[in-house]
Amino acid sequence: MNLQLTEDGRLRHLLTLDGLPRAIITQILDTAESFMDVGAREVKKVPLLRGKSIFNLFFEPSTRTRTTFEIAAKRLSADVVNLNIATSSQTKGEAILDTVDNLAAMHADMFIVRHAQSGAAHFIARHVAPHISVVNAGDGRHAHPTQGLLDMFTIRRYKGAFHNLTVAIVGDVLHSRVARSQIHALTTLGVPEVRVIGPKTLLPTGVEQMGVKVFHDMEAGLRGCDVVIMLRLQNERMKGALLPSAQEYFKFFGLTPEKLALAGPGAIVMHPGPMNRGVEIASEVADGPQSVILPQVTYGIAVRMAVMAMLAGGPSA
């Protein structure tokens, strides 16, 4: 059974981009496009989700993702409640499903869930009443579907299409839920060449089976790319045995203007944030003319509006 879709093929929950049909992804991107102008109006709101209650359940800290979900929900006129559960009942030992049940008893219509455990959003989606939708806002190393979707929206806005692109994802693919969601979306949308670039210790074994080409040499991997997606190097990885030092990492896998020149002047540079300047990306590149890192943030609002509007509208499952 597909937890994400209703019997008639509409979006029920958004949990992962793995297996999400191309038609649904395209519908989300098209819907997001129509929400793009709402932020430019006198009243930056449409009344679609008036009277709906959306709970941001963040069991793991986040600034950008939580904020853009909150803005998106407010632009749709929903009521939003933010719960940072790391500092709430969870520390008192309340089980995750008890938290969810309590919020459902407060007449929640949608849960936006971020959790350090892979599968947390699926777990909640399986449990909730039929009228409640769940959006995965990042679960462990598994998936971050709205980030993957906003990245696809960004690529489509700058490149127009997917069928003729070479896209490189650079860095810590092993620990990255963002990279997994991107790879699923890129292959579903028909990108002919998806590359992953990184040191052996930071690429998952068998990553080729996801339909990507593997490069350990960044210069070779960047050549001819239309889109370069840099991943955040999480500082805690440096403490273990995976990497010698930040300086060493930057030397081999940091994106500098010289390395970007190999991809060509038309290539765009993306990063899901937050960036480690001087670790995975040089400031000249992050702030340079090929960077679309800030537009990604803006587009994230329209994409999250699209997902929430598609989930909340129509007959409940």
Next chain:
Amino acid sequence: MPASLPDANTLIARLADAIAPTLTPDTFIVGIHTGGAWVAERLHALLGCRQPLGVLDISFYRDDFSRIGLHPQVKPSSLPFELEGGTILLVDDVLHSGRTVRAAMNELFDYGRPASIRLAVLVDRGGRELPIRPDFVGLTVDIPEHQNVNLSRLDDGHLTLSIA
């Protein structure tokens, strides 16, 4: 009940004649997507309106969203002028329950506060569920509830009214 409806272009010309004496130079014509936008485009040309033409897609303002969901291809609304204090002529193809016009007025107010809004429709088919009435009408006709009046556009731009 008529088996067929009059020619859409004749009705648009009739509508333009009715509007012309009241049209001020600062009137903005706004059509409701899709049929209303076609009619508005014609009126804009026939009336020689010098202000830019506006188009509203009211999908985000419909009152049946929670029942039928979002239309998959919502076109962005385009109001390329300052609405605040403006005189608006709102145009739709068929006036029925009045819910579309209600939604359109709500959307217009999210762009600013117009000085006035008047409503022009090609066909008023009756069946109102809200206290809304048109200021200009091409044709008034009673159509039974179970039937639909549609405006369609051919590739050459020709507009046709039909009952189904």
